Amino acid sequence: xxxRRVFIANRGExxxxxxxxxxxxxxxxxxxxxxxxxNSLPARLADRAVCVGPARSSDSYLLVxxxxxxxxxxxxDAVHPGYGFLSERAPFARACEQxxxxxxxxxxEQIEAVGDKLRARxxxxxxxxxxxxxxxxxxxxxxxxxxxxxxxxxxxxxVGGGGGRGMKRVDVLDDVASAIELASAEAAAAFGDARVYLxxxxxxxxxxxxxVLGDGQGRVIHLGERDCSxxxxxxxxxxxxxxxxxxxxxxxxxxxxxxxxxxxxxxxGAGTVEFLVDTERDCFYFLEMNxxxxxxxxVTEAVTGVDLIAEQIAIAAGxxxxxxxxxxxxxxxxxxxxxxxxxxxxxxxPSPGRVRRAAWPVAANIRVDTHIxxxxxxxxxxxxxxxxxxxxxxxxxxxxxxxxxALAVTYIEGVATNISFHQRVLADAEFQQGGIDTGYxxxxxxxx
Amino acid sequence: MSLSAADxxxxxxxxxxSGFDELLLETAGTKLTLRRGGAISAVPSGSVTLAAPAVSPxxxxxxxxxxxxxxxxxxxxxxxxxxxxxxxxxxxxxxxxAPKPGAAAFVEVGAxxxxxxxxxxVEVMKLMNTVRAGVRGTVTAVVAxxxxxxxxxETLIRVAVAE
Numbered sequence: 001x002x003x004r005r006v007f008i009a010n011r012g013e014x015x016x017x018x019x020x021x022x023x024x025x026x027x028x029x030x031x032x033x034x035x036x037x038x039n040s041l042p043a044r045l046a047d048r049a050v051c052v053g054p055a056r057s058s059d060s061y062l063l064v065x066x067x068x069x070x071x072x073x074x075x076x077d078a079v080h081p082g083y084g085f086l087s088e089r090a091p092f093a094r095a096c097e098q099x100x101x102x103x104x105x106x107x108x109e110q111i112e113a114v115g116d117k118l119r120a121r122x123x124x125x126x127x128x129x130x131x132x133x134x135x136x137x138x139x140x141x142x143x144x145x146x147x148x149x150x151x152x153x154x155x156x157x158x159v160g161g162g163g164g165r166g167m168k169r170v171d172v173l174d175d176v177a178s179a180i181e182l183a184s185a186e187a188a189a190a191f192g193d194a195r196v197y198l199x200x201x202x203x204x205x206x207x208x209x210x211x212v213l214g215d216g217q218g219r220v221i222h223l224g225e226r227d228c229s230x231x232x233x234x235x236x237x238x239x240x241x242x243x244x245x246x247x248x249x250x251x252x253x254x255x256x257x258x259x260x261x262x263x264x265x266x267x268x269g270a271g272t273v274e275f276l277v278d279t280e281r282d283c284f285y286f287l288e289m290n291x292x293x294x295x296x297x298x299v300t301e302a303v304t305g306v307d308l309i310a311e312q313i314a315i316a317a318g319x320x321x322x323x324x325x326x327x328x329x330x331x332x333x334x335x336x337x338x339x340x341x342x343x344x345x346x347x348x349x350p351s352p353g354r355v356r357r358a359a360w361p362v363a364a365n366i367r368v369d370t371h372i373x374x375x376x377x378x379x380x381x382x383x384x385x386x387x388x389x390x391x392x393x394x395x396x397x398x399x400x401x402x403x404x405x406a407l408a409v410t411y412i413e414g415v416a417t418n419i420s421f422h423q424r425v426l427a428d429a430e431f432q433q434g435g436i437d438t439g440y441x442x443x444x445x446x447x448x
Numbered sequence: 449m450s451l452s453a454a455d456x457x458x459x460x461x462x463x464x465x466s467g468f469d470e471l472l473l474e475t476a477g478t479k480l481t482l483r484r485g486g487a488i489s490a491v492p493s494g495s496v497t498l499a500a501p502a503v504s505p506x507x508x509x510x511x512x513x514x515x516x517x518x519x520x521x522x523x524x525x526x527x528x529x530x531x532x533x534x535x536x537x538x539x540x541x542x543x544x545x546a547p548k549p550g551a552a553a554f555v556e557v558g559a560x561x562x563x564x565x566x567x568x569x570v571e572v573m574k575l576m577n578t579v580r581a582g583v584r585g586t587v588t589a590v591v592a593x594x595x596x597x598x599x600x601x602e603t604l605i606r607v608a609v610a611e
Contacts, residue, residue: 051601052599053540069571
C-alpha cells in the first residue's frame, strides 16, 4: 500500500531527518511532540505537530496507546519510530499493526527475537555466526564453572541492558559470585529483568557493525560496515565507514555473517548487526542487532548514496528491496561526530539549556543533521545529542581534514558542547592512523 | 448542490434515528451542521443561499428536544474569546462532552462547577478518562468540540473562577 502520511513517534535530529526524506518523497508528516518540544525545529518542519503529553518521556514519547490514538486521529497510515523511545519495543509495533497502521520497521516478532540478548545469541549460534564465548547464569555454581571455562577478564551483563548499561567487569574468579549478585540486583532495578549472563572480555576490541536491509521474505543485502570504536563509557561519539585496517578475509566473513543473521530472521527493514572485532585474535563476535535506524546511519548514506529512511519506507510500503547487492557501491570515506550538549571539562556532564546561537558548517562535502537552531532548547529530559556533523572525502585523510575544517566553524552559544573533544581526537596521531580500539578514548582522556 | 428544506428534514430524521450527536455535512457551496439538542446551521460558502428563519447561531442547551432545523448564515466575526481560566486536557485523546452518545453534556455554559465536577471525557484507544474542572466557578465557554482530537494541554472549557 502507498504510504501518504507518516506519524513520527520521536523527537530531535532524527525527527527532522525523517521529515526530510518524507518531504522528498511527497509524504505528509505528523510529529508527536511533548510539551517541552512544542516549538522545536522538527515541530515547525512537520506538516502538523500534536502534543502528546508533558515533557517527561514516560508521559509522552513512551505512551503506546496515546501515540497510536494520535496517529489514527490525524489520519496517518504509517508510523516511523526513529531510534530510542519505542523503536525497539515489540508492543508498540504490535499496537500499530493491530490499529491498521504500517509500522516502519521490523515485525514485533523480529524485535522480540533480537531485543532479548540471550535469544539473539542463540539465533546467532543457529545462523553459524560467531559469538563471544560466554554462558547464561542459572545458578552461582554453574556460573563459577562457566567463568572458569571462559577465563578472565570477563563481563557480567544484564539480559535487558544495552548501550553499555548493566555491565560489570570481573578480573579474578573469586569476584564472580559477588559481581553476579550485584549486577542482577541492579538489572532488576534498572530494566525490570534480573537475568544476567557471562561473556569473555576482549581487552582490545573494535566495534564494527553492518548495515543491512531486508525485504521480510528472506532476502537481505548489506550496505557496508561502520566502525564505531570511538566510544566513551560505551557511548559512541565518532563513527566512520569503511572500517580501516581489517584484513580482507575478516571483513568478508563479517559481512557474510551479518547478512546470514538477518536472513535467518527473515528480517524486514533497516537493521544493524553489531560485532566486536578481537584485534589480538583477529576474529569477530556477534554482539547484538539493533532493529531500527541507527544514529550513525548518515555515514553509510554518504558512501553509498542510498537514502536509508526512504528504503525503510519503501520496504514498509511493501515495495521490497529496490536494490540488489551489486547495486551497492561504496565510494570514498565518511566520518561523523556526534555533537552533544555536554561539557568535556566537567567529565562530560550534560549541559541542557537554551542555545542562543547555533552556526553549523556548510560545505559541499559536509552534512549536518540537527534540530538545533538559534534559540532552540536542549531540554534536560532527553539525550544530549544536538546534531551530527558528517564529512565525506575521497579517502579517510580527506574526510578527517574536511571534518576538522567543519568543526572549526561550528559555533554553539548558550550550552557547553563536546566539540573540543572531537577536535582533539581528529588531531590525534593514533586516531589519524586509524583502527583504534574501544579503549582509545579512556586512554586519551587519562593522558591529560 | 443545494439542500432543500425537504432534504434537511430527511437528514434530520436519519440523525434522530441514529446514535450520533452531531452531523457535519460539507458539499460544494453548503456546510450543514446538525447537533442533537442544539442548533443547526448551513453555511453558504458560494452563491447558494438557503432562506430560513434566522435564529441565534449560538448553540444553547435544549435537553431532550428533537433537533430543531435552523439554517442560519454563520457570522463572519472572529471566534469569541471567552474570559475565564482554561481547563486543559490532561492528555491527548478524543474529547467527549457527554457520558454517552445522546446523553446531556456534562457541563454547558453557565453551569456551576466544583473542583471535582466532571467536565468531559478524553478517550485514548477505548480507555475513557474523566476530566474534572479542577477549579470552582462558572463555565464561560466550552472550547473543545465533541468528538474532536484534543492535544495534551489544549483548552477544553473555560471557567470564571469563584472568589
